[in-house]
Amino acid sequence: MAKTIIVSNRLPVKISQEDGKFQYKPSEGGLATGLGSIYKEGDNIWIGWPGMPVSKSEHQKEIAKNLKKESMKPVFLTASEIEEFYEGFSNETLWPNFHYFNQYIVFDDDMWKAYQKVNKKFAKAIEEVLEPEDTIWIHDYQLLLLPQLLRQSAPKASIGFFLHIPFPSYESFRLLPWRRELLNGMLGADFLGFHTYDDMRHFLSSVNRLAGLGNSNGQINVDNRKVMVDALPMGIDYDKYAQSAASPETLAREVRYRTSVGDQRLILSIDRLDYSKGIPQRLKAFELFLEENEEYRGKVSLLMVVVPSRDSVGKYKELKEEVDLLVGRINGKHARLNWTPIHYFYRSFPLHALSAFYRMADVALVTPMRDGMNLVCKEFIASKLDKKGVLILSEMAGASKELSDAILINPNDMHQLVAALKRALTMPVKKQIAAMTTMQRSLQRYNIHHWVNLFMERLNYIKNEQKALETQIVDQDIRTEIKTNYKNAKERLIFLDYDGTLVGFFSDPNDSKPDKELKTILKKLSDDPKNRVVVISGRGRETLAEWLKDYNIEIIAEHGVWLKERGKDFRTITNLNDKWKEAIQKVLDGYVDRTPGSFIEKKDYSLVWHYRKVETGLGEARTRELTSHLKYITIDRNLKVLEGNKVVEIKNSEIDKGRAASVWLNNYPSDFVMACGDDWTDEDTFKAMPGSAYSIKVGSTSSAARYRVADHQEIRDILKSLIN
Numbered sequence: 268m269a270k271t272i273i274v275s276n277r278l279p280v281k282i283s284q285e286d287g288k289f290q291y292k293p294s295e296g297g298l299a300t301g302l303g304s305i306y307k308e309g310d311n312i313w314i315g316w317p318g319m320p321v322s323k324s325e326h327q328k329e330i331a332k333n334l335k336k337e338s339m340k341p342v343f344l345t346a347s348e349i350e351e352f353y354e355g356f357s358n359e360t361l362w363p364n365f366h367y368f369n370q371y372i373v374f375d376d377d378m379w380k381a382y383q384k385v386n387k388k389f390a391k392a393i394e395e396v397l398e399p400e401d402t403i404w405i406h407d408y409q410l411l412l413l414p415q416l417l418r419q420s421a422p423k424a425s426i427g428f429f430l431h432i433p434f435p436s437y438e439s440f441r442l443l444p445w446r447r448e449l450l451n452g453m454l455g456a457d458f459l460g461f462h463t464y465d466d467m468r469h470f471l472s473s474v475n476r477l478a479g480l481g482n483s484n485g486q487i488n489v490d491n492r493k494v495m496v497d498a499l500p501m502g503i504d505y506d507k508y509a510q511s512a513a514s515p516e517t518l519a520r521e522v523r524y525r526t527s528v529g530d531q532r533l534i535l536s537i538d539r540l541d542y543s544k545g546i547p548q549r550l551k552a553f554e555l556f557l558e559e560n561e562e563y564r565g566k567v568s569l570l571m572v573v574v575p576s577r578d579s580v581g582k583y584k585e586l587k588e589e590v591d592l593l594v595g596r597i598n599g600k601h602a603r604l605n606w607t608p609i610h611y612f613y614r615s616f617p618l619h620a621l622s623a624f625y626r627m628a629d630v631a632l633v634t635p636m637r638d639g640m641n642l643v644c645k646e647f648i649a650s651k652l653d654k655k656g657v658l659i660l661s662e663m664a665g666a667s668k669e670l671s672d673a674i675l676i677n678p679n680d681m682h683q684l685v686a687a688l689k690r691a692l693t694m695p696v697k698k699q700i701a702a703m704t705t706m707q708r709s710l711q712r713y714n715i716h717h718w719v720n721l722f723m724e725r726l727n728y729i730k731n732e733q734k735a736l737e738t739q740i741v742d743q744d745i746r747t748e749i750k751t752n753y754k755n756a757k758e759r760l761i762f763l764d765y766d767g768t769l770v771g772f773f774s775d776p777n778d779s780k781p782d783k784e785l786k787t788i789l790k791k792l793s794d795d796p797k798n799r800v801v802v803i804s805g806r807g808r809e810t811l812a813e814w815l816k817d818y819n820i821e822i823i824a825e826h827g828v829w830l831k832e833r834g835k836d837f838r839t840i841t842n843l844n845d846k847w848k849e850a851i852q853k854v855l856d857g858y859v860d861r862t863p864g865s866f867i868e869k870k871d872y873s874l875v876w877h878y879r880k881v882e883t884g885l886g887e888a889r890t891r892e893l894t895s896h897l898k899y900i901t902i903d904r905n906l907k908v909l910e911g912n913k914v915v916e917i918k919n920s921e922i923d924k925g926r927a928a929s930v931w932l933n934n935y936p937s938d939f940v941m942a943c944g945d946d947w948t949d950e951d952t953f954k955a956m957p958g959s960a961y962s963i964k965v966g967s968t969s970s971a972a973r974y975r976v977a978d979h980q981e982i983r984d985i986l987k988s989l990i991n
Contacts, residue, residue, distance in 0.1 A: 269400035270310040271723075272393060273302055276353065276409035278315040278339050282330065289330060291337075298406065298431075301504065301715035307338050314392055317341040320349060342392045344385060351381035354580065357409045360443070365408060365435050366543040366637045369442055371582060379445055386412040386452075394420055402726065405456070407431045412448070415455030427726040428456035431501070432639040433665070434466040437473045450478050454489050457733065458726040462640045462665035464498045471496060476891050481910055486729075488947075491969050493736060495729040499721055500669055501640050502714040505707075508649035511622040520623040528627075531568045531606065532692065535628035537621070537643050538635075540576040540613075542586055545636040545661070545678045550593040550609070552634075552684040557601055557608065560689060565606040567692065569632075570624060574615045587613070625650035630691045631658045633666075634678040640665040644673070645710055654703040657691035659684075669709060672702040738964055738975040745974060746988060749941070749961050753989045756939030759797050762928055762952060763982075765804040765811070767945035768965050771979055772879070772912055780814055788983060791990040793819040799833070799935055803924050803944075803952060805916060807870045808837050826909070826918060826948055827927035828872045832934075840926065843872045843919050847904055851917055854896065862889045873918035890915055911946050925951030932957070943982050944972075 279299030281292045293299070306313040317334070321327050321343050334341055344352070355378035363371035390413055393403065397417075402425045405413050414426050440446055450473060453459060461467045471482050480487050487494045511517055534553070538544040553569050573590060577583045594611045601608045616624075625631075631647040641664040648658065648670070658673035660666065667675055674687045739745070753759065763769055770779045781789065793800045801821045804811060808824035808831070815822065822831040829837045848869075855867050855876050864880035876893065878886035893915055897908045907920040928942070932955065942952050945965035953962045953971040964972035965979060976982060 268310060269398070269402070270312065271305055271308075272311070272396065272401055272403045273306050273313040273406070274389060274393060274403060274410065274413065275313070275315045275406040276357075278313060278317055278334070278341065279303070279306075280317070280334070280337070280339065282317045282319055284319075289326075289333070291333065301501075301719050305719065312338050312340055312396060314340045314389070314396075315342060316344050316353075320344065320346045322346075340392060340396065342389055344388075348381055348385055348388075351378045352385040353409065354577065356382040358577070359580075361408045361411075362432070362543075364439060364443055365432050367433075367435060367439055368542060368637075369439060371542070372442070374444065383412060386410060386416060389413055390416040390420070393417060397421060397424065399423065401425070402723075403427065404429070404722070404726075412452035413455075415452040418455035425726060425730050426456045427458045427460070427722060428453060429460040429499075429501075429722065430466065430639070431462070433463075433637055434461055434470045434473075436469045437476055440469070440473050441477070446473070447477055450474060454478070454480075454487070454494060457492070457494060458722075458729050459494070459496045460499045460722055460725070461496070462498065462500050463668050466639070466665070467496055467498045472895075475895065479887050479891060481891075481894060488968060491967050493729060493733050493969055495725065495732075497725055499718060499725070500665060500713065501642070502710060502716075502718045503642050503645045503649060504716075505649045505711050505714045508622065508625075508646050509652065511618055512626055512650040512652055514619065514622070516619045517622040517626065520619055521626050524623055524627060528568065528570075528610065529605070531566060532629045533627050534567060534569045534630045534632050534688065535572075535624055535647070536569060536632045537572045537574075537624070539574045540578060540583055540587060540590075542582060543635055543637050545634050546571075546573065546586070547589050547593060548636070548678055548681070549632060549634050549684075550590065550597065552681050552688070553609070553632075554593075554597045554601075555681060556685045556688045557597075559685060563692070564601060564608075565603060567629075568607060569609045570628065571609055572612045572614075572616060572621075572624070575613060621646070622650055626652075629656060630688070631656065632688075633664065634659065634661040634676065634684065635664050636661070636678050638664040638666075642666075644670065648703065648706050648710055651703055651707070654700040654707070655696060656703060657694050657699055658706070659687045659691055669713070670706050672705045733969070736969040736971060738970050738972055741963060741974045741976050741981070741985065746985060749985065750988055752961075753939055756937070757797060758935070758937040759795075759799065759939040760931060760935055760937035760941075761792065761798060761800045762803050762931075762940075762942040762944075763800065764944035764946075764949050764952075764965075765802055765806060767912055768943050768949075768979055768982055769802075784983065786817075788986050788990065789815070789818045789820060792986060795990070799931070799937070801928070801931055803827075803928060803949075805875075805911065805914075805948060807868075812837075821931070823924065823927045825870050825873055825922075826916070827922045827924045827951075828870070828918065830927055830930060832931075839872075840930070841921055843922070845872050847901075847906060848874055851897070851901070851906075854900065855893075858889055858893050862886065865889070872922070873916055875917075876915045877913065878915075879913040886913070909948055911948060923951040924948060925953075925955035928952050928955045942972075945979070 279294040281294060283290045305311055317330060327343055331341055359373040404427045406429055414428050417424055417426055474480050485496045536549060538546055557564055578587045594609050598609055625647050633641055633644040644658055644660055644666050660670055660673040660675055661678045662675045663678060674691055676683050676687045766779055769785055773779055792798055803823040805826045808829040811822050811824050821833050828839060831837045851874055859865050862881055865878045868875040894908055894910060905920050906917055909916040940960035942956050943963045944952055950971050956962050962972040964970035964975040
């Protein structure tokens with residue numbers, strides 16, 4: 268029976284050892300909550316590190332046995348692996364780079380090797396339980412190499428990946444020496460999810476510029492496999508936090524806490540100790556607020572909870588010392604006998620205590636310098652049962668894309684933050700309730716369970732798409748079937764792409780003229796009165812008309828711009844204009860000047876940049892730059908940018924080969940239809956074909972065609988078998 272395998276760096280359980288015995292405590296994290304409904308069903312399983320180094324084999328066996336009862340499988344890491352893989356490469360290389368703190372990156376080859384080693388260790392653990400129909404869902408930046416490792420051992424596996432932190436812009440990501448290996452690792456997945464559209468966009472940009480792969484509507488063709496990328500913001504278990512906020516234990520804690528704090532209004536700040544959270548900036552802003560607004564002294568306090576994290580590491584230790592000094596200075600400067608400006612706690616709290624804090628707070632101050640999502644702000648909103656309270660939220664947090672009714676600020680703008688505090692504390696209750704109501708409705712609808720279901724739906728969708736695009740190799744049985752149906756047909760319609768399908772690719776396009784063998788094939792095919800042969804190509808109409816003038820062949824030129832039926836002149840399907848060409852050619856001229864060996868081909872309604880004669884590597888690099896440039900400047904011009912084999916073509920978006928082929932399909936009904944093509948411009952032709960048609964793709968990439976062959980010579984062989 269098919270199962271779902273969830274994989275993350277940490278298991279959803281905290282293991283500790285007391286008096287020689289192992290203690291197991293469930294994790295309260297958002298991911299553990301959301302996926303709890305999945306990994307405990309049927310034979311499903313969660314694979315990850317148990318959270319502590321375990322060296323003795325008998326202890327490993329004991330832990331594995333106990334975790335198996337809870338549908339978990341541990342991956343044991345040594346102390347050195349934890350140090351170099353987790354604390355090292357994951358948190359001292361990837362974390363600062365992905366959060367734009369590049370000044371903190373540690374470039375260490377030994378840490379990179381440890382990262383590779385641990386990802387392979389995870390892959391082996393998965394392979395031990397993986398079956399053909401299983402679904403694998405991998406989480407976060409510690410396991411970026413894992414999708415590709417699994418793809419190599421299980422090519423047909425269904426693999427999803429979700430990144431819980433930001434994905435950086437190309438300019439940041441390119442700093443990593445191992446950038447291509449990391450990207451290729453991620454591209455082993457079938458579906459990749461990110462919190463925001465910006466993260467998704469940055470990823471696709473890096474894929475294009477570093478891996479040389481373009482995308483269409485968030486879909487990338489990777490090694491004959493379609494990969495989907497999408498933005499799916501993670502939610503929280505809304506009901507859990509709403510219920511906790513109403514529980515007797517929470518209410519009792521709130522009474523105790525309020526008694527201790529007094530009647531001051533409270534601004535709440537909860538964060539893990541990390542330089543990406545902007546804690547020092549927040550403290551300085553609160554200090555400035557008190558200095559500029561004397562009337563709030565003695566009336567408002569900052570309740571700051573900082574959860575310990577890696578405070579033995581240099582940068583984190585320095586951050587902890589900076590926070591301690593700031594809190595001490597502000598309290599020392601402004602405190603009174605009956606008022607403490609900042610209530611500071613450097614520790615974690617249980618859920619009911621956090622719920623009490625959320626209930627008490629008039630304002631939640633969530634101002635990270637950069638954050639993938641940030642769930643604290645969502646927990647605050649869910650806990651506000653009376654709908655009173657104001658959220659101040661950094662626009663650098665992924666959650667800001669959903670919570671537009673919060674007061675959004677730039678955490679680098681100290682004065683804006685001070686103004687936001689004043690605005691929050693003076694906001695009318697009616698306006699607070701309206702904003703909170705809107706945000707609560709959104710979080711209730713897009714909760715953690717919705718996120719899980721949506722992710723799995725998208726993964727299943729792309730797997731079905733992949734299966735639909737799987738093409739069958741044309742073997743001898745299929746050749747026989749094609750020949751039999753061809754012989755029995757009374758009316759035949761045959762669409763043939765030219766370059767790459769009837770002839771190979773040449774460094775000089777003029778070398779592609781029909782050779783002796785092809786001339787014989789075309790003559791015999793077109794002389795048969797039952798046949799209507801259509802050459803459908805991206806080439807210009809004059810070239811095709813000249814090369815095919817000796818045959819009874821019809822023509823579709825320039826990817827569908829020009830149509831020539833038997834006995835008629837060339838015509839267009841729709842009215843087109845070429846006024847755009849002058850501006851676009853100036854851009855192309857610039858790339859020709861910078862790319863020796865490239866040249867521009869001018870057609871009636873399109874321009875083509877050729878780079879077959881360009882040095883290998885340079886042409887591909889220029890192409891990625893050019894296509895990105897062209898897509899940007901043509902976005903509002905009703906133009907389409909096409910990437911072919913060693914060419915980039917710009918044409919009117921109303922035109923494609925499929926639309927042109929439909930003219931023949933509608934006007935000339937046939938009981939035998941064949942279409943052959945080699946690149947992605949021919950996909951429109953394949954999609955236009957009836958289900959009974961013999962659509963044949965040249966090459967190994969995924970296709971809407973039913974069948975595929977290796978090269979143009981196989982197409983010729985098939986055609987020769989029909990006419991002999």
